Amino acid sequence: MTGLITRRRLLHGAVVGIAGAVLLLVAFMVSDGLASLGLPGGGFAAYLVLLGRAVGAVTGLELFGFRFVWYSLATGALIGIVGPLVGIFIVHREMALIGETLAHTAFAGVAGGLLVGSATGWSAPLLVSALVAAVIGALAVEWLAEHAAAYGDVPIAIMLTGSFALGTIIISWGGGFSGLNIEAFLFGNISFVPVDGAWLMVVVSAVVLAAVGSRYKQLLYVTFDEQAARVARLNVAGYNRLLIVLTAMVVVGSMQVLGVILVAAMLVVPTAAASQVATSFREAIYLAVLVGETSVVAGILIGYGYGIPAGGTIVLIAIGWYVLAVLLADRGISLSTRSAS
Amino acid sequence: MSTVAAARNVTFSYGDTVAIEDVTLEVESGEFLGLIGPNGSGKTTLLHLLLGLKEPDSGSVELFGEPVAAFEDGHRIGYVAQQATQKGSTMPVTVEEVVEMGRYPHRGAERLTDDDRTIVRDAMSRVDVDDLRDRRINALSGGQRQRAYIARALASEADLLALDEPTVGVDAESRDRFYGLLDELNDEGIAIVLIEHDIGVVTDRAERIACVNRELYHHGDTESFVESDALERAYGATGTVVHHHH
Numbered sequence: 001m002t003g004l005i006t007r008r009r010l011l012h013g014a015v016v017g018i019a020g021a022v023l024l025l026v027a028f029m030v031s032d033g034l035a036s037l038g039l040p041g042g043g044f045a046a047y048l049v050l051l052g053r054a055v056g057a058v059t060g061l062e063l064f065g066f067r068f069v070w071y072s073l074a075t076g077a078l079i080g081i082v083g084p085l086v087g088i089f090i091v092h093r094e095m096a097l098i099g100e101t102l103a104h105t106a107f108a109g110v111a112g113g114l115l116v117g118s119a120t121g122w123s124a125p126l127l128v129s130a131l132v133a134a135v136i137g138a139l140a141v142e143w144l145a146e147h148a149a150a151y152g153d154v155p156i157a158i159m160l161t162g163s164f165a166l167g168t169i170i171i172s173w174g175g176g177f178s179g180l181n182i183e184a185f186l187f188g189n190i191s192f193v194p195v196d197g198a199w200l201m202v203v204v205s206a207v208v209l210a211a212v213g214s215r216y217k218q219l220l221y222v223t224f225d226e227q228a229a230r231v232a233r234l235n236v237a238g239y240n241r242l243l244i245v246l247t248a249m250v251v252v253g254s255m256q257v258l259g260v261i262l263v264a265a266m267l268v269v270p271t272a273a274a275s276q277v278a279t280s281f282r283e284a285i286y287l288a289v290l291v292g293e294t295s296v297v298a299g300i301l302i303g304y305g306y307g308i309p310a311g312g313t314i315v316l317i318a319i320g321w322y323v324l325a326v327l328l329a330d331r332g333i334s335l336s337t338r339s340a341s
Numbered sequence: 342m343s344t345v346a347a348a349r350n351v352t353f354s355y356g357d358t359v360a361i362e363d364v365t366l367e368v369e370s371g372e373f374l375g376l377i378g379p380n381g382s383g384k385t386t387l388l389h390l391l392l393g394l395k396e397p398d399s400g401s402v403e404l405f406g407e408p409v410a411a412f413e414d415g416h417r418i419g420y421v422a423q424q425a426t427q428k429g430s431t432m433p434v435t436v437e438e439v440v441e442m443g444r445y446p447h448r449g450a451e452r453l454t455d456d457d458r459t460i461v462r463d464a465m466s467r468v469d470v471d472d473l474r475d476r477r478i479n480a481l482s483g484g485q486r487q488r489a490y491i492a493r494a495l496a497s498e499a500d501l502l503a504l505d506e507p508t509v510g511v512d513a514e515s516r517d518r519f520y521g522l523l524d525e526l527n528d529e530g531i532a533i534v535l536i537e538h539d540i541g542v543v544t545d546r547a548e549r550i551a552c553v554n555r556e557l558y559h560h561g562d563t564e565s566f567v568e569s570d571a572l573e574r575a576y577g578a579t580g581t582v583v584h585h586h587h
Contacts (some may be wrong), residue, residue: 231503232416
């Protein structure tokens with residue numbers, strides 16, 4: 001019993017630490033944003049960059065002396081929280097592929113946004129068109145699931161490939177939109193998370209945290225026992241829709257770093273790892289955030305340090321955690337005996 | 342005596358296949374109703390109709406005197422589904438977290454209060470799962486798991502407990518204990534609707550029997566059911582009757 005309590009304290013401490021680090025990074029963004037608007041309050045960001053340079057001078061690790069690295073880290077740190085937070089419900093609803101599907105829908109949205117932008121000269125931010133497309137895709141999948149009576153993988157596969165197909169056609173139709181690197185959307189591009197992209201992630205994270213924070217109980221009930229939740233008169237269809245729209249938002253926010261192709265990993269892998277060893281649902285959330293956060297931050301830093309793609313690095317680190325969790329669970333570390341009977 | 346759940350002339354089809362035809366039945370408060378019928382006879386469908394999980398093609402359903410669509414007091418019903426949540430097999434949820442779900446309909450978006458936690462603890466000790474509270478639900482045996490679900494219904498302070506073959510895969514001893522618990526709860530005034538393939542269990546315990554095979558073959562007290570030929574008619578020539586007397 002004391003072991004359980006110590007374990008809870010440790011986890012709690014780690015989560016508080018993560019929250020602190022994320023707040024620091026967001027504070028950097030706020031401060032830097034104020035400075036760029038010519039308002040007072042930019043001192044904090046400038047101080048952090050200076051500190052980063054000093055660290056660079058001493059250790060040779062120059063990363064933290066660059067503003068854009070701070071933006072990347074802030075975006076990544078938020079992904080490391082909200083990805084697993086939404087993912088844990090998605091995975092246990094057995095909708096793991098929904099993230100992948102919505103990412104491809106979002107890709108079609110990016111393509112559509114580019115087309116509209118080049119045709120009208122009105123450059124709607126591409127992430128916004130991606131968000132619109134992903135949310136429409138999310139509701140379409142939900143509608144299909146309701147009318148096809150299950151989250152069959154067939155409607156999901158059709159949606160996934162269909163929207164990607166549409167995206168590729170729009171892009172070739174629009175003929176080499178000048179200056180835009182489609183690869184950045186496919187594989188993510190951590191070395192340049194635009195400032196507005198980072199802010200989009202802040203907004204997405206605030207919405208996700210508020211929604212999951214205030215509807216945690218209902219989401220848990222609906223995820224664990226949908227029929228009993230319906231008997232208890234919870235608005236199951238409404239919570240399904242909420243969950244899938246939150247997923248769409250997280251997917252679009254995370255796409256900048258991980259890319260369309262890898263974005264589902266942040267929804268699925270940390271949860272899968274945490275569920276192997278967690279003793280309760282709450283603990284699974286903490287562990288999943290821990291896995292997500294360490295993977296993203298380490299992935300970004302290693303990606304910069306060695307000039308390798310951050311998205312791929314992040315995903316491989318997370319999978320490393322997963323393998324470790326499987327091994328630990330196998331050795332009975334999870335405290336919850338796996339079968340009592 | 343007030344009516345807890347009532348179906349009037351209810352018909353329901355899956356596509357062209359009629360599953361339930363013109364069934365009228367009610368569950369009185371505090372009664373123990375056994376719902377029996379052969380495999381594929383529509384027992385589960387009928388229960389789902391009664392609980393509002395399915396909408397009838399025709400006819401009407403009332404819960405606690407209200408039309409089922411307008412019924413909001415979800416906490417008044419405890420429901421244990423057939424092979425209750427296989428989900429438990431991978432999802433890391435503890436017994437305590439499951440039992441707490443019984444309080445969710447009372448609280449909406451608010452946090453659980455100390456009172457809620459007391460009620461949850463009492464419910465767990467009532468069915469003897471308090472020692473298991475920190476265990477993952479999927480780590481429990483079938484009998485323990487069913488008791489945890491009953492604790493969830495107790496925590497929600499349900500007036501109606503609906504159980505769909507709750508003891509499939511549960512060993513004989515745990516099963517007897519489980520049914521003993523149901524008897525106790527029924528004595529305390531909780532209405533019970535039990536779907537069970539073992540007719541002996543039902544006739545031993547239920548005050549009234551509803552015997553269904555698409556249509557309702559019998560709806561009345563257990564004695565008249567045992568004396569009638571409703572069972573033979575409902576099960577027909579093909580059905581297998583499971584008798585299991587204690």
